[in-house]
Amino acid sequence: MLVDVTLTADTVEGRDVDGRTAIVIDVLRASSTVVTALANGCREVIPVATPEEAFAFKRERVAGYLLGGERGAVKIPGFDLGNSPSEYTGELVGGRGVVLTTTNGTKTLLRVSGAERVLVGCFLNAAAVARSVAAGPGLVLACAGTKGRFSLEDFAAAGAILAELPGDGLEISDLAMAALATYRQLLDSQGLVDTLSRTGHGKDLARLGFAEDIIYCAKVNMWDVVPEYRAGAIRKASQE
Amino acid sequence: MLVDVTLTADTVEGRDVDGRTAIVIDVLRASSTVVTALANGCREVIPVATPEEAFAFKRERVAGYLLGGERGAVKIPGFDLGNSPSEYTGELVGGRGVVLTTTNGTKTLLRVSGAERVLVGCFLNAAAVARSVAAGPGLVLACAGTKGRFSLEDFAAAGAILAELPGDGLEISDLAMAALATYRQLLDSQGLVDTLSRTGHGKDLARLGFAEDIIYCAKVNMWDVVPEYRAGAIRKASQE
Numbered sequence: 001m002l003v004d005v006t007l008t009a010d011t012v013e014g015r016d017v018d019g020r021t022a023i024v025i026d027v028l029r030a031s032s033t034v035v036t037a038l039a040n041g042c043r044e045v046i047p048v049a050t051p052e053e054a055f056a057f058k059r060e061r062v063a064g065y066l067l068g069g070e071r072g073a074v075k076i077p078g079f080d081l082g083n084s085p086s087e088y089t090g091e092l093v094g095g096r097g098v099v100l101t102t103t104n105g106t107k108t109l110l111r112v113s114g115a116e117r118v119l120v121g122c123f124l125n126a127a128a129v130a131r132s133v134a135a136g137p138g139l140v141l142a143c144a145g146t147k148g149r150f151s152l153e154d155f156a157a158a159g160a161i162l163a164e165l166p167g168d169g170l171e172i173s174d175l176a177m178a179a180l181a182t183y184r185q186l187l188d189s190q191g192l193v194d195t196l197s198r199t200g201h202g203k204d205l206a207r208l209g210f211a212e213d214i215i216y217c218a219k220v221n222m223w224d225v226v227p228e229y230r231a232g233a234i235r236k237a238s239q240e
Numbered sequence: 241m242l243v244d245v246t247l248t249a250d251t252v253e254g255r256d257v258d259g260r261t262a263i264v265i266d267v268l269r270a271s272s273t274v275v276t277a278l279a280n281g282c283r284e285v286i287p288v289a290t291p292e293e294a295f296a297f298k299r300e301r302v303a304g305y306l307l308g309g310e311r312g313a314v315k316i317p318g319f320d321l322g323n324s325p326s327e328y329t330g331e332l333v334g335g336r337g338v339v340l341t342t343t344n345g346t347k348t349l350l351r352v353s354g355a356e357r358v359l360v361g362c363f364l365n366a367a368a369v370a371r372s373v374a375a376g377p378g379l380v381l382a383c384a385g386t387k388g389r390f391s392l393e394d395f396a397a398a399g400a401i402l403a404e405l406p407g408d409g410l411e412i413s414d415l416a417m418a419a420l421a422t423y424r425q426l427l428d429s430q431g432l433v434d435t436l437s438r439t440g441h442g443k444d445l446a447r448l449g450f451a452e453d454i455i456y457c458a459k460v461n462m463w464d465v466v467p468e469y470r471a472g473a474i475r476k477a478s479q480e
Contacts, residue, residue: 007247152414174392174439178422185425199414 002138003165005158005175008145009108017115021136023129023161024112024120024229026144027153028201029083029210030105031122032217033068036085038236039223041094045234047106051076054099062097069101073208076101084213097233104144104151109229112142120227120234123157123192123220130164132226132237139165141179152182152199153217156192159183160220192218242378243405245398245415248385249348257355261376263369263401264352264360264469266384267393268441269323269450270345271362272457273308276325278476279463281334285474287346291316294339302337309341313448316341324453337473344384344391349469352382360467360474363397363432363460370404372466372477379405381419392422392439393457396432399423400460432458 002020006012025031034045046065048054054067055078068081068088075082081092083102100106112118116137121129133139141161143154159179162172172180186195196202196214205214228237242260246252265271274285286305288294294307295318308321308328315322321332323342340346352358356377361369373379381401383394399419402412412420426435436442436454445454468477 150413150415150418152417155414155418173390174395174441175390177392177435177438178390178395178418181422181425181429182418184429185421189421189424195417198417201414 001136001169002171003162003176004173005141005143005155005179007143007150007155008148009104009111010148012108012111012142014114017112017140017142019116020138020140021117021119021133022112022115022140022142023133024105024109024118024142024144025122025154025157026102026105026108027122027157027217028196028205029085029213029217030100030102030144031120032124033083033085033088034100034120034227034234035122035124035223035225037088037093037098038227039225040088040090042088042098043095044097046097046099046232047109047229047234048099048101049106049110051101054101057099065097065099066093068098071103073205073210084210085216086212104146108142108144113229115140118229119237120229121157121161123160123218124222125225126157126160127164127221128224128226130161134166141176146201149200151201153196153201155179156183156186156195192220241376241409242411243402243416244413245381245383245395245419247383247390247395248388249344249351250388252348252351252382254354257352257380257382259356260378260380261357261359261373262352262355262380262382263373264345264349264358264382264384265362265394265397266342266345266348267362267397267457268436268445269325269453269457270340270342270384271360272364273323273325273328274340274360274467274474275362275364275463275465277328277333277338278467279465280328280330282328282338283335283475284337286337286339286472287349287469287474288339288341289346289350291341294341297339305337305339306333308338311343313445313450324450325456326452344386348382348384352380353469355380358469359477360469361397361401363400363458364462365465366397366400367404367461368464368466370401374406381416386441389440391441393436393441395419396423396426396435432460
């Protein structure tokens with residue numbers, strides 16, 4: 001199985017994922033939020049590109065849905081939820097649907113939607129998502145990045161997922177080797193909370209009061225949930 | 241000092257290096273060849289984009305120059321030297337000039353030529369080149385990559401140079417943090433010769449019979465030489 005990594009929402013292209021499985025990685029925080037929402041009983045997450053589309057979805061199609069997401073890391077006016085995983089509790093999202101729009105993660109998801117399978121991964125579900133793709137036709141770890149720039153936290157999470165793949169039969173690209181080395185080194189030396197706190201995006205989030213999100217999003221293998229995007233909705237893969 | 245990394249010759253842009261020092265990194269093999277040539281007494285290396293320009297330089301301007309370089313990793317027909325550092329011995333290049341054209345390294349050098357300073361770095365001179373920029377206005381480690389793709393060996397060498405910079409006063413980008421982590425992990429776990437042998441470019445070179453080049457190019461801090469590109473020529477920075 002060929003394994004590659006792409007670095008930003010802006011640079012991933014259809015041909016990168018054609019015939020392969022894509023795992024969309026936006027650690028801070030869209031992927032972590034989706035995993036947490038589904039783990040807490042959310043029925044489905046509908047990713048949309050803009051707040052306007054989210055309002056239209058709720059108005060024209062399904063009134064019972066919650067609206068979640070961010071612009072500039074903060075909750076969108078008129079929305080029910082921001083983009084902190086901690087908001088997506090069982091009490092709020094259990095049994096319900098959520099329409100989600102975020103700056104980088106949603107964009108990446110929509111750009112790789114032509115892949116054979118589209119999954120959502122992060123530190124929280126690294127082992128689960130790796131198990132789910134172990135026998136696939138080819139794998140692209142599609143890091144979302146932040147506003148078109150490389151994000152260390154997404155790259156390290158790609159490494160965390162790679163670390164959980166069985167090593168035999170894999171043909172690992174140079175970039176995938178670098179992601180794996182980066183993850184192992186950061187885990188061993190400074191730990192993931194410290195790493196995420198030093199990233200460009202992590203520093204921005206801490207300034208905005210979301211330091212707790214960083215601590216949570218750095219937890220490895222907390223949830224045994226594999227979100228899969230199909231026909232416009234993200235649901236638990238095992239429910240398909 | 242801001243420190244960033246760019247990943248391929250195709251993606252580095254003038255605005256990435258404007259007002260900063262750029263270190264061009266093409267471990268396999270242009271940077272390693274330039275460092276070795278200057279270490280062995282070569283007076284200057286003239287980087288040109290195409291074999292035709294190399295022939296024209298020799299024909300029209302300076303007949304005594306040697307022509308060096310590669311296309312598809314092998315020596316260009318009619319050239320004196322290929323792109324193996326081992327060819328650039330003191331006997332051949334001592335006191336002489338070389339016109340060099342290579343696929344990725346030369347291209348990167350020409351694309352960052354608008355930087356405040358342009359240096360050439362690799363494992364062989366990591367500490368020397370790091371010392372040379374320690375007090376600069378800002379630093380971009382410009383990895384050449386291979387045919388538009390990320391190259392692990394260049395990224396790891398960027399990390400090797402970062403590891404030699406004094407840590408205080410540096411503002412390290414996410415990508416620079418990843419390069420540093422990658423270098424440290426690969427050095428500690430599998431070593432650099434093994435790492436370079438597993439890269440896409442390393443495997444191609446080994447197939448073509450250049451395995452000795454890989455072993456040589458993985459030597460860290462072998463030479464105390466800082467090649468600087470200025471006014472069309474690469475010379476030892478200390479000779480300026």
